[in-house]
Amino acid sequence: GQSLEQPSEVTAVEGAIVQINCTYQTSGFYGLSWYQQHDGGAPTFLSYNALDGLEETGRFSSFLSRSDSYGYLLLQELQMKDSASYFCAVRVPDQGGKLIFGQGTELSVKP
């Protein structure tokens, strides 16, 4: 089967740094994406890693280790507006290169 594991919830304080981990077990791998979703609204794309290493986009960074089937999303200088659900998603070769989503991590940022 194909599965992604990520923590169900994480709590952090404003201004802190938080890391959300994602491990995956899939048949084939094109890359790892991260999406943010506020209160059941539309998921929005944050980042994508196809190769090993760190990708940085402003306060957000994403890391991938293909040999470990592992990635993480790093959020720095946390703000209240970062409170949301974060999904990792692996792009696999089958079914048109579909995205397989993890169950999501609910991040709560406290003052």
Add this chain to the structure above:
Amino acid sequence: NAGVTQTPKFQVLKTGQSMTLQCAQDMNHEYMSWYRQDPGMGLRLIHYSVGAGITDQGEVPNGYNVSRSTTEDFPLRLLSAAPSQTSVYFCASSYEGQGAPHYEQYFGPGTRLTVT
């Protein structure tokens, strides 16, 4: 540029009724897909399309039909609604290359469906 739009936003159906969820995008994306999101389950792919006239099944296609007559529109039809289809439905679109979706997908606002 409206992006991806979905109608209706909310819908209540009785078991056995049929209905169509509408999805449209104005970004000229070739790839479109439908997901359902259930609590604690993430998003699961129902059906997808790599271009007008081409559709295929995703992970959970049973009970749903799709068609793609234009690049812009990708409606999802529930044939005979069941309580197990109570969920939030998201439509998404992206560029497509060599039959695969671009990694950045654009999602619509969702349709919240309840089947009683």
